[in-house]
Amino acid sequence: MHVVVNAAQSVDGKLATRRREQLRISGSEDFDRVDRVRAAADAVLVGVGTVLADDPHLTLDEEDRRVERLRNGRPGDPARVVVDSTGRTPTDARILDDAATTYLLVSAATDRDRREALADAGAEVIVAGEERVDVDEGFEKLANRGVDRLMVEGGGEVIFSCFEAGVVDELHVYVGSLVIGGRDAPTLADGAGFTERFPDLTLAGTERLDDGIVLSYEVEEAGDGES
Ligand SMILES: NC(=O)c1ccc[n+]([C@@H]2O[C@H](COP(=O)([O-])OP(=O)(O)OC[C@H]3O[C@@H](n4cnc5c(N)ncnc54)[C@H](OP(=O)(O)O)[C@@H]3O)[C@@H](O)[C@H]2O)c1
Numbered sequence: 001m002h003v004v005v006n007a008a009q010s011v012d013g014k015l016a017t018r019r020r021e022q023l024r025i026s027g028s029e030d031f032d033r034v035d036r037v038r039a040a041a042d043a044v045l046v047g048v049g050t051v052l053a054d055d056p057h058l059t060l061d062e063e064d065r066r067v068e069r070l071r072n073g074r075p076g077d078p079a080r081v082v083v084d085s086t087g088r089t090p091t092d093a094r095i096l097d098d099a100a101t102t103y104l105l106v107s108a109a110t111d112r113d114r115r116e117a118l119a120d121a122g123a124e125v126i127v128a129g130e131e132r133v134d135v136d137e138g139f140e141k142l143a144n145r146g147v148d149r150l151m152v153e154g155g156g157e158v159i160f161s162c163f164e165a166g167v168v169d170e171l172h173v174y175v176g177s178l179v180i181g182g183r184d185a186p187t188l189a190d191g192a193g194f195t196e197r198f199p200d201l202t203l204a205g206t207e208r209l210d211d212g213i214v215l216s217y218e219v220e221e222a223g224d225g226e227s
Helices: 028-040 048-054 063-071 112-120 135-144 156-165
Strands: 002-010 043-047 079-083 102-106 123-127 149-154 170-176 201-209 212-219
Touching (some): 002 156, 028 170, 079 135, 112 123
Parallel strands (some): 043 079, 043 149, 102 123
């Protein structure tokens, strides 16, 4: 599976404010770029933290792109994926509506009743991991369902876990011209952090869009994680 991480951050590396409220970091040119990356993906993934903070829908903005996908025999919108160990996704979350397939990656810690409630609300529930969602196992199960190209949109906890698991192939970061600050504000990669070995990035391109810049990297190796 090919994994593309895409996020927008401030110059000081924050994805949102310390209140974890959604913030407009980029502009219309970058929204269009993100829509294009989404349209190329089989599925778009977020963590449950992002679902609870932003209630995203994650479907395509441009009808032309939906039509093009349908013409190519694909679903109009990419599938949506939530990484959610205990099934905290609200049953009325927008991501569970019938606009596209939604996979909920949960761990064995989500009890049967909760799994059933989420399935009734529209999710296809996939169990991967014991206490926390196991990224490797979850992605393998997504691949078995035909997800060849996965876009990871955040937030910082999930992006870190993807780097730690060594599953990231490309990273695209939009750097907007603002300073958010706050030691508790989410950053591009939170989690436990790396200490000695860091993911191996190669700068593959830069593009100026709106009042900011997109940095594109190819990613080779995983970092050392908590070990
Ligand atoms: N600027 C951007 O591009 C952008 C994009 C997305 C989000 N955001 C912002 O980011 C913030 C949310 O980010 P976040 O870091 O708090 O949350 P997140 O990364 O969206 O979700 C983290 C949660 O996912 C669950 N999870 C399950 N398995 C996991 C695993 N293996 N690794 C990591 N997480 C796992 C955990 O909750 P459980 O333990 O309950 O499973 C964890 O707390 C919001 O403020 C949102 O606005 C910004």
